[in-house]
Amino acid sequence: MSAAAATTETKPSPPPVEKIRIKVDGREIEVPKLMPDWQGKLQPTTMLQACALAGVEVPHYCYHPKLPVAGNCRMCLVEFGLPLIGPDRKPVLNEDGTTKIAKQVLPYEPTTVRGAIACATPISTGMEIYPGSPATRQMRESVLEFLLINHPLDCPICDQAGECKLQEYSVDYGQSASRFVEAKVHKPKAVDLGPRIVLDDERCILCSRCVRFTKDIVGDDALGFVNRGSYSTLTHFPGKPFDNNYTLNTVDICPVGALTSKDFRFQMRVWFLKQTKSICTSCGTGCNIVIGSREEKIYRYEPRQNDAVNSCWMCDAGRLNYKWVGREDRLVKCGVRNPERGMKDASWVAALNEIADRLKKAPAGSVAIVASARQTNEELWLLSKLKAKLSATSDSVPRIGEGDKLLVNVDKNPNSYGARLTGVAADPMGSSLPKIADGIRGGGIKTLIVFGEDVTKHGIGAELLGKLETLIVSDILPSQTTELAHYLLPGCAHAEKRGTFTNIKGRVQKLMKAVEPRGDGRPEWEFLHDLVYNVTGQNGFVSIEGLFNQMVKEVPAFNGLTWAGLGDLGVAVRI
Amino acid sequence: MNFAVPTELETEIDELITHYPQKRSASLMALHALQGHFGWISREAIEWIAQKLELLPINIYELVTFYPMFRTNPVGKYQIKVCRTLSCALGGSYKLHEYLCQKLGLDSNAQSLQTTKDGKFSVEFVECLASCGTAPVMMCNDDFYEGVTAPKADEILTKCK
Numbered sequence: 037m038s039a040a041a042a043t044t045e046t047k048p049s050p051p052p053v054e055k056i057r058i059k060v061d062g063r064e065i066e067v068p069k070l071m072p073d074w075q076g077k078l079q080p081t082t083m084l085q086a087c088a089l090a091g092v093e094v095p096h097y098c099y100h101p102k103l104p105v106a107g108n109c110r111m112c113l114v115e116f117g118l119p120l121i122g123p124d125r126k127p128v129l130n131e132d133g134t135t136k137i138a139k140q141v142l143p144y145e146p147t148t149v150r151g152a153i154a155c156a157t158p159i160s161t162g163m164e165i166y167p168g169s170p171a172t173r174q175m176r177e178s179v180l181e182f183l184l185i186n187h188p189l190d191c192p193i194c195d196q197a198g199e200c201k202l203q204e205y206s207v208d209y210g211q212s213a214s215r216f217v218e219a220k221v222h223k224p225k226a227v228d229l230g231p232r233i234v235l236d237d238e239r240c241i242l243c244s245r246c247v248r249f250t251k252d253i254v255g256d257d258a259l260g261f262v263n264r265g266s267y268s269t270l271t272h273f274p275g276k277p278f279d280n281n282y283t284l285n286t287v288d289i290c291p292v293g294a295l296t297s298k299d300f301r302f303q304m305r306v307w308f309l310k311q312t313k314s315i316c317t318s319c320g321t322g323c324n325i326v327i328g329s330r331e332e333k334i335y336r337y338e339p340r341q342n343d344a345v346n347s348c349w350m351c352d353a354g355r356l357n358y359k360w361v362g363r364e365d366r367l368v369k370c371g372v373r374n375p376e377r378g379m380k381d382a383s384w385v386a387a388l389n390e391i392a393d394r395l396k397k398a399p400a401g402s403v404a405i406v407a408s409a410r411q412t413n414e415e416l417w418l419l420s421k422l423k424a425k426l427s428a429t430s431d432s433v434p435r436i437g438e439g440d441k442l443l444v445n446v447d448k449n450p451n452s453y454g455a456r457l458t459g460v461a462a463d464p465m466g467s468s469l470p471k472i473a474d475g476i477r478g479g480g481i482k483t484l485i486v487f488g489e490d491v492t493k494h495g496i497g498a499e500l501l502g503k504l505e506t507l508i509v510s511d512i513l514p515s516q517t518t519e520l521a522h523y524l525l526p527g528c529a530h531a532e533k534r535g536t537f538t539n540i541k542g543r544v545q546k547l548m549k550a551v552e553p554r555g556d557g558r559p560e561w562e563f564l565h566d567l568v569y570n571v572t573g574q575n576g577f578v579s580i581e582g583l584f585n586q587m588v589k590e591v592p593a594f595n596g597l598t599w600a601g602l603g604d605l606g607v608a609v610r611i
Numbered sequence: 612m613n614f615a616v617p618t619e620l621e622t623e624i625d626e627l628i629t630h631y632p633q634k635r636s637a638s639l640m641a642l643h644a645l646q647g648h649f650g651w652i653s654r655e656a657i658e659w660i661a662q663k664l665e666l667l668p669i670n671i672y673e674l675v676t677f678y679p680m681f682r683t684n685p686v687g688k689y690q691i692k693v694c695r696t697l698s699c700a701l702g703g704s705y706k707l708h709e710y711l712c713q714k715l716g717l718d719s720n721a722q723s724l725q726t727t728k729d730g731k732f733s734v735e736f737v738e739c740l741a742s743c744g745t746a747p748v749m750m751c752n753d754d755f756y757e758g759v760t761a762p763k764a765d766e767i768l769t770k771c772k
Binding site: 257258259260261262263264271272273274275276 | 654666667668669672673676677
């Protein structure tokens with residue numbers, strides 16, 4: 037793998053941006069004439085985008101920056117004015133020489149403001165937008181009142197409560213009591229829309245975000261509105277459930293509590309959740325996520341926007357792949373095998389000292405390392421230091437599965453490039469595994485270090501492991517390999533430690549710790565650091581920041597990176 | 612249930628599709644043609660049209676449920692539509708509806724479509740049939756009747772074999 041200096045995103049030099057001047061609530065600002073739409077294509081800047089640039093949020097339900105504009109919720113209505121044009125087709129001026137602005141009103145009712153939906157109305161030179169005016173406020177209040185007419189107002193039992201746009205805008209623009217005295221329209225409750233989604237049609241405000249998402253982003257036009265008027269109902273075609281690998285994103289983008297995740301439904305009030313920015317580890321894409329946890333238990337993953345990786349989305353499989361972290365049979369104790377009495381619990385210090393002694397005595401070339409491309413860059417780099425000191429053979433296990441066009445990558449290892457760039461993986465990955473097996477069989481390899489893989493499933497069977505003098509295994513969950521270990525070191529799940537992964541496009545991204553490790557489990561980089569220090573005598577940093585900054589100096593591909601510089605969105609390196 | 616569209620009807624629908632720049636635009640006309648033949652739009656019919664127009668069934672399902680005159684359940688051989696918009700309502704259309712329902716053994720308080728047990732007649736209220744001067748008016752299938760009194764209603768019913 038040729039490695040070059042780390043770079044930030046390589047962008048072509050931007051073409052000159054044509055700007056136009058408008059006023060937002062009386063404040064003059066200059067905004068680009070064209071801005072990217074949901075697909076990233078340049079389109080005339082909308083009022084909503086211009087207001088955002090001016091630092092003014094226009095409330096909205098149906099608008100989503102990554103979906104086609106529908107303009108159906110009407111919440112983003114704003115009062116606006118345009119330069120008055122005289123009969124000579126020239127702007128009319130005020131006495132002080134400024135351009136006269138004609139506030140837009142209804143044609144035959146000049147005292148009534150004619151609002152425009154900010155999400156779909158392009159701006160023009162000299163336009164004045166009044167998102168803070170009393171007339172705008174009145175329009176928002178009216179729209180909200182209509183949206184709530186048939187709403188069940190069941191916030192106390194609604195999963196969305198706490199992250200609901202209806203609630204938030206009701207605080208800003210709602211009435212304290214409903215004026216609606218008529219009977220509410222009742223619609224289907226707890227509709228089983230698909231294997232992972234439950235729909236409450238009474239909460240739905242018909243914004244069509246979910247319909248557009250599944251049609252335009254996923255390409256599975258599964259949802260639609262049936263019936264008419266107040267009876268309009270979101271549904272799927274009978275007998276064709278809403279079942280693709282991205283359905284749970286509709287739960288995120290649903291601005292109200294209509295679409296709920298079967299997995300998260302009624303599990304936890306969202307305001308109790310601690311939010312930790314991290315990344316998904318289910319494939320090489322490395323979607324950015326937020327982990328929601330409370331009292332050391334993970335409740336959900338949600339996608340976090342990163343336009344260089346996953347936009348605003350993640351796949352259902354990755355999202356639901358967190359339950360193993362809380363499994364009851366997690367490895368929680370350090371173990372050292374006693375020839376007579378079998379596996380016995382040991383302290384970290386005792387186990388690591390014993391391992392270090394053994395490794396120091398091991399003749400060069402008699403050690404092999406099977407790492408995992410599910411480990412972090414830092415851990416793999418520490419293993420590469422051990423490898424160098426012990427002249428060990430090393431490799432990691434390739435994991436190829438099915439991918440798709442949107443996010444899912446064929447590489448099911450989250451950090452294949454980390455394993456390659458640190459030199460731990462063979463080229464191609466996995467090609468040295470048979471050599472290690474042969475080495476054990478021939479007796480050349482007497483010590484095997486295994487991290488996070490069940491090697492019995494990858495060509496190094498139990499009978500070979502039985503021939504080893506020393507088998508050092510670190511893992512999270514029990515496997516046939518951990519059963520046979522002489523030294524067992526309980527590690528951490530990704531959500532329990534910090535570190536970095538290099539995704540399939542060479543983007544180095546941070547994992548952050550959401551929950552504490554189980555039992556005596558320690559982050560692998562921590563005890564690997566101790567071990568490397570014991571074996572090689574080289575000192576290093578005992579913090580992940582220091583370790584990362586040291587690693588980037590030694591691994592050419594990572595040169596120039598800093599832990600702090602990775603930020604929340606990571607940095608791309610050349611791979 | 613086996614759903615088969617006769618060749619003639621399929622040819623007709625294929626021809627209809629050619630009238631439009633996009634296949635999707637033919638949705639309504641194709642639905643009318645199918646309802647004209649079968650009397651109602653079944654789930655299989657929706658799937659058939661969707662496939663024909665290279666759409667997904669939900670796209671057609673949305674249309675069928677939006678328009679009240681597309682039937683999603685089988686209806687009677689003779690469909691009686693009684694106007695209940697203002698002029699007819701004042702001119703006695705509710706009485707006419709009640710009379711028809713009693714005569715056919717249906718619930719005269721029901722507003723929506725109901726069909727006799729033998730499947731011969733369906734009765735429903737509809738909005739304006741555009742003949743306010745001759746209220747009450749009604750339609751029996753495609754035939755239009757003005758100033759419908761009880762004897763005239765009897766006469767219309769007896770004509771329906």
